Amino acid sequence: MIVIQAKLIFLTQQDKQIVLDLMKRWSSCMRFAYKRLLEGYDRKTLKRDLQGTFDLNSRYVDDAIMKARSTLESSKELGSNPKKVIFGGRKLFKKLQKRHINGKAYKKLKIRWHEKRKGNLYSRGDKSKKGNLNTRIEVRKNGTFLRINVGERKYVYAKIQAGWKKNKNREEILQEIAKSNMPYSVELKLKNGNIYAYFAIEEEYPEIKITKEKGAIGIDINAYPDNISWAETNEKGNLISYGNMSMPELASGDKDKREYFRWQYAHEIVKIAKEKGKAIVIEELEIKDKGKRGDFSGRKSRRIRHNFSYKSLLSKIKTLARRERIEVTEVNPSYTSIIGMLKYAPQYMITKDIAAAYVIARRGLGLQEKIPDNYIKFLNTLTEKELEELKEHIKNTVKNRHLKKKHLREIDKAIEFLQSLESESERVLKPLDGTSFSTYDFWQVLKVAVVTPFSPEKVPRDFSTLKGLLIQGKWGDP
Template sequence: MSTNKKNDRNFITVECLLEFDMDEDKQKVLSLMRKFSSMVRFAYKRLLEGVERKELKKLLAQKYGINTRYSDSAIFLAQQILDACLQGGQNPKKLIFGSRVVFEKLKKKHLTGKRREKLRQKWEERRYGFLYSRGDKSKEGNLNLRLVNLDGQWHLRINLGNGEYVFAKVVRNAKREKDRWIDLVWDLTQAERTGNWFAYTVRLKLKNGKIYAQISREEKFPEITITRENGVIGIDINAYPFHLALAYTSRDGNLEKYERISLNGLLDGNADKREYLSWQVAHQIVEIAKREGKAIVVENLEKIPKGRRGDGMPKLRQKLQKWIYKGLLEKIEVVCKRNGVQLIKVNPAYTSVIGKLKYSPMLGIEKDVASAYVKGFLRITGNYSRTRSFWHML
C-alpha cells in the first residue's frame, strides 16, 4: 500500500498482479499499453507547443482511433508530467520518457550481455508499458478499467478502446488484517449491492514481463478529535546535525518542554529505506501528539524557504532541494488525518530569525527549539503581525 496526494486530497493505492487465461488477451493489452504510452508522449509534446486541450483531443482521436476517455486520461497524465517538471525546476523539453538515468546508462554501453539486456528491458517497460484510466463515480467507479466480480473472483475488465473487452484475474493476497485490499474489496462489494459507487483510478504497469494494476481511491479519514485546545507541538528542521526540534506549547502560549528527533538515517541508504524511515518518524511524531493531546504545527509546504546565497546553510539548502523535509511533512500530514490529529500550517517567514534573536536568549534555549516554539506560539496567540514588525526593527 502506498499513499499519494494531489490538490490537498489523499489517495490510497493497492497493487495487484494481473493474470490472463489466454496469452492472446495479454498481447492485446500490451499493444494497448504501447499505444497509450505513445499517446501520452504525443500529448506532452503538443502541450509544450501550446495546443489547447480541446484541439488536442481531436488530434489524439484522429491519430490513434481510441475512445475519448483514454484520450482524456492521456492528456491528464501528460499535463501532470509537465507540471512536475516545471515545479521541480527541470527543463520540460529535455524530459526522457522511461527514465533519463536508465537511458544515460544505456548510452554509455559499458554493460554487455544479460546485464545490458535487463537494463534495456527496464527502460522499454517504463517507456512503453503503462496504461491509465481516471475514475468516475457515475460509471461504476471506472469506465475503461473496471473491477468486476465474476463467480467470486475479482477481475479487471479492460476496455481495448475499440468496443472490445479483455478480462484479467486480479491476484492479491491480503498480507495482514489491516491490509487496504480488504477494505477495497468490501467497499466494492457494497457498491455492487447498493449501486452507490465510488471513483477509483487504475494504472497498469509492465514490470519484468508481468502486468500489474495499481488501484487508487480517495482515502476516508476520521473526525479530528485532538485539537489545539490543549496546546500545540511546533516542529522545526535543522541541518547540523540533521534533526527535528519539537517545542511543546501550552494553550496559553508558554513553552512547556522540548525534544529532538534525529533525521540522519534519511540521508543514507536507497530511496526505499528513506521512505520507510520517513513513515516511521511521521508515526513517532503523531504518537507523541496523541499522548500529549496536542495539535501539530508545521511550516506551510508551499512556502518552505530553500535558503539564499550567503545564509551560511548550504547543506540545509541542499537537503531541502532533495525534498527530504517536504516529503516528511507530507507523511506527517497523512498520519495526522488518519489519527484525528489537527495539523496546522504556518508561514515559515522570519520564524527562525525571531527565535534566534528573541526567544533563544529570553528563554535560554537553543535556536532550533526557539524556532519551533515561535511556530507554536504564533499559532496559539494568533499574533502573526508581530513577525513582520519585529523583522523591520532589526
C-alpha cells in the same frame, strides 16, 4: 491515499498482447499531450484531436492529458526545464548513451527503458460510475479480476494476484472496494515483461475535532543532525513545552527501512498532538534549487536529498493527523531558524531547532514576529565604520543566500530603515517602499550584525551569549 499493488495474470497471451498495445498507445498519447501543452494547447482541443489519432476513448485521453499536465507542473516545481523532460527516465537514458555498455547488458537496459517509456496506462476513478469505468474490479467465484476496456464494448479480463501469503488480505480489501462502489484509480505498469496494477483509493477523513483553538504544536525537521524538534504553545502563542526526537535511521539503510521509520516517527508526532489536544503546524517544503550543474550535486545536494525524504515524512504526519481528526496547517518556513535563534533561543535557553519549531507554531496561529527593542538599540549604536564592516559581512553571505549583488542596495536601505525605527508601533516589519526586499530579510541583517561578531566561522548551537543583549540590553565592544 491507500495504494495496493497486484500482478495481473492474463487468461491468454493474446489478451496480454492486446493490453500491451493499449498501454503503448496510451503512453504515446500522454507524451504527445505533454508536447502540445508546452506549445500552449488547451484541454478541450487536445481531447478532441487525440481520440482519433491514438484510437482511445474519451476517458483514456482525458487521463493522459491529466498525467501530462501533472508531469509538466512537477517539472516546474523542481526548477528543471520542462522541455528537457525524458520519458522513460533520464538516468536510464544516460546509461544507454555510454559506449562501454554493450551486448546483453545494453539490451537489458534498453528493454527497461522502453518498458518505462511505453508500458503505462492510467484510469481515474469516478463515483458516478460506481468505481472505475475503464478498469473495473470484478469479484467472481474463481477469484478477483480486473476488467480492462480495450475498445468499443470490448474487454479483456486479467486475474488479480495481490501479493504473497503474508499480504493475502490485499485481495479482500480490493473485493470490499469493488462491492462498496467507491471510486478508485488504476495504473498499469510494465516491469520485466509482467503487467502490474496499482489501485489507489482516496481516503475519506472524519471531521476535524482538534483545532488551533487551544494552541498548536510546531514541527521543525532538521537534516543534520537528523531530528524532529517540536514546540507546544497555548492559544496566545506562549511556549508551554517542547521536545526533540532523533532520527538516525533516516540517514542510511534501504528504501523500505527508511519508509517504515518515517511512518513510526509520524505516529509519534501525532500521538503527542492527540494527547495534548493541539493542532499541528508544519513547514511547506518546495525543492526548486538543483544546484549549478542541475543534478542536485555539489554543496547543497545533501540538504536537498533530505528534503525529499522529509517531504514524505510531513505527508505521513498530515495523513495520520487527519485520521485522528487533528487540524494540520502548513506555513512558509522562510527565516524561522533565524528568528528562532535570535529571539527565542536566548530567551528560553532552548536550541535553535526547538526555537524554530516555536516560530513555526506561532506562525500557524497567525502571529507576527517583532524585532526586540534591544536589538534595535544595538543597531542604532553602530558607527559608520562598524556599518561598513557589517555590509562587508553581508557581502560575504550573499553567495550563500543566492542573492544578486543588486540586492546589496536594498540591504543598505534595510539597515537605514532599522536605525530609523523608534516607536513600538513601527516594530511590526513591513516591506520597504519601492523595493522587492522581503520583510524576513531584516532578520538576515540582524543575524549578520548580532551573531557573526561572536561566532564568525559558523552559526553556533548555544545562544546563551545573546541573553544579556536581548533581555537586559547589555553588550560589550561592538
